[in-house]
Every structure is written in C-alpha cells, then in structure tokens.
Amino acid sequence: MKKLTLLAGLLAIVGCGNEDGVISEPPVISNSAPIIINLPSEIEVDELQLSVISVSAIDPDGDYLRYLLTGDDPGYFNISGSGEITFREIPIYEIKNLYSINVNVSDNIDTTSQTISIYVIKVCTSTLIGFSVCFGEENTTSFYDRDEDYPTWKDSDGDCQNNRHEVLISEHIDDDPLYPLTFTDNNQCSVASGKWYDPYDDVYYYSASDVHIDHVVPLYDAHKSGAWYFPKLKKIRFANTLDVPEQLIAVGASSNLSKSSWDPSGWYTTPGWKPNNKTYHCQYLQDWVKIKSIYRLNIDSAERAAIEKVYLESSCS
Numbered sequence: 001m002k003k004l005t006l007l008a009g010l011l012a013i014v015g016c017g018n019e020d021g022v023i024s025e026p027p028v029i030s031n032s033a034p035i036i037i038n039l040p041s042e043i044e045v046d047e048l049q050l051s052v053i054s055v056s057a058i059d060p061d062g063d064y065l066r067y068l069l070t071g072d073d074p075g076y077f078n079i080s081g082s083g084e085i086t087f088r089e090i091p092i093y094e095i096k097n098l099y100s101i102n103v104n105v106s107d108n109i110d111t112t113s114q115t116i117s118i119y120v121i122k123v124c125t126s127t128l129i130g131f132s133v134c135f136g137e138e139n140t141t142s143f144y145d146r147d148e149d150y151p152t153w154k155d156s157d158g159d160c161q162n163n164r165h166e167v168l169i170s171e172h173i174d175d176d177p178l179y180p181l182t183f184t185d186n187n188q189c190s191v192a193s194g195k196w197y198d199p200y201d202d203v204y205y206y207s208a209s210d211v212h213i214d215h216v217v218p219l220y221d222a223h224k225s226g227a228w229y230f231p232k233l234k235k236i237r238f239a240n241t242l243d244v245p246e247q248l249i250a251v252g253a254s255s256n257l258s259k260s261s262w263d264p265s266g267w268y269t270t271p272g273w274k275p276n277n278k279t280y281h282c283q284y285l286q287d288w289v290k291i292k293s294i295y296r297l298n299i300d301s302a303e304r305a306a307i308e309k310v311y312l313e314s315s316c317s
Contacts, residue, residue, distance in 0.1 A: 032060035033110035042231040044119045047093040055083035063107035071102035093122040131289045136298035142228035150219045150239035160189040163240045171250040200255040202277040212256035217291045220261040225297035246287040265302035282316035
C-alpha cells in the first residue's frame, strides 16, 4: 500500500508543472532491500523426507516479501509464500544427493539472493553390535587430500588452545603431583607436560611431545567410507571434532604411526594393526562402530567380518 501511495503521488507530480509551467523532478523513492536471516550455505537432509528448511527474511520497510528459487536445481523444490522449502519428490541418496539452489527474496523493488548447497544424507538401517550402521564397500576412487579437505587442529572455540591441546587437557590424568599439567608459557595455549594413558599399548606418557592425538576412525578410512561426500565444513569439523569424544584420543606417537589408516580388518592381515592391549579390544570396537554410526560411514564386508569375529572371540558385550 505504501508503494501504491507513493506511485500515485509521483504520477500527480509528473502530471503537474509549477506556476511557470516547468515540470518538477519526481521525488526519489528510497527502499531497503530484504534481509535473509541466518540461512546456512550448506544443509544436510535425510533421504526419504520432503522438508528442507524454512527461510526467514525481513523487510526493513515492512513490505510484503516474495520468495523464488533459481540456480542449478530449482526444479527439484517448492518454496511457499512463507519461505518453506520442500522437495517436490522424495529424495533418494543413491539417485541424486547434491543440489544447488539460489534463494531469492524480493519486495518487488529489490531482491536479495543467497546460494545454498543441499546434501542428501543416507539413512542407515542395518545393525552391528547394537548400533545402527550402513553396510557398503569403500570408495577408493575419490581423490583424497588430507591437508586440503581435512585440516587438523583448529581452535574451534577461539580460546587460543587448538583442538590437539584441548584433547591433551581433557585427557590429562590428574592423579599424581609429580606430573601436573603444565603449559609452555603463561598464556596457557600449548601443553608442555602432564600424564596421559595410551590404551592401545597400555603405556603412560609424561611429555606432550611424545603424545599424538589419534583419529580412532582414521581420516583416510573415513574418507573412503563416505566422508568424501561430506560438505567442506563438515569435513573440517570431523577432523577436529570434540563433540564425539571417542574419535580423538591421546596415544603414544609410536601407537599412532603404526596404526596408520587401518580399520579392524587389519587385525587379521599382514601387514595390519590391532591394539597390543587386549583388554582394550572390546572398547575399541565399540568406539569404532559408534563413530561410524554417528557419521553414517560405511562398514565394508571385511571390516564387518573382523568386528564380529573379534567381538565373539573377546566375549564382548
């Protein structure tokens, strides 16, 4: 209504001159573009569900807003008058699992746009040692660049301690006054010494320089098992996660290096790897499967067979 009133006024001014017969210049109509609120650039959606996301936007002038989808894949989606985006047909991971659309919000004068990538995530329906998992073979053809795709030791919370040192702090064993947790300087950004237990080899370490932070599910194994498909930001979060405590653990450098990228199938191969500490075998397998369940990473046939065999032989429960 505001814009119609302004338009009527504009027509009246254009149609009338001043007392000298000179037509006056029309007034400039000011307008503020719509603002899209907190729309992520990457969205993950479970397969077999239609709902994607509800777009929130405001107009500083209080104007009515219109929503429109453009870009590479708008034909797969609907967007309602209130900004609700849904799939037109049920998405299936194996058919198509990555979409790109531009969300456009207009007040009929100005338009604000944002591109979003929509990742369809497979739903795991199988079960292994009590966890919902996805069974499937490794993808060995997807290019792997650890430094580019999975850079490690970010300072996720901005407190000057990167995630390596966050793990060293959280896993320090504070039970011996001879080995307190110490830092390299008064800023307490980097850990110097303390006491850590390596469950792989049943050994204690006291210098941070002797300790590695191990990805229980190695980055390369995760990549082959489905992380290759993760959005870029999710790959970085996976490589640095503190939200899944089973994934990053403090171990001796020798343990980490010998483990390399082996999965449990390596327990029965030469070369191969398994924890020297037999009392840790059950816990290790439980953590391994839990991590793969959380991130919906494939467990291949050899890996599955090894897990089931060790679980049985070790009388795990």
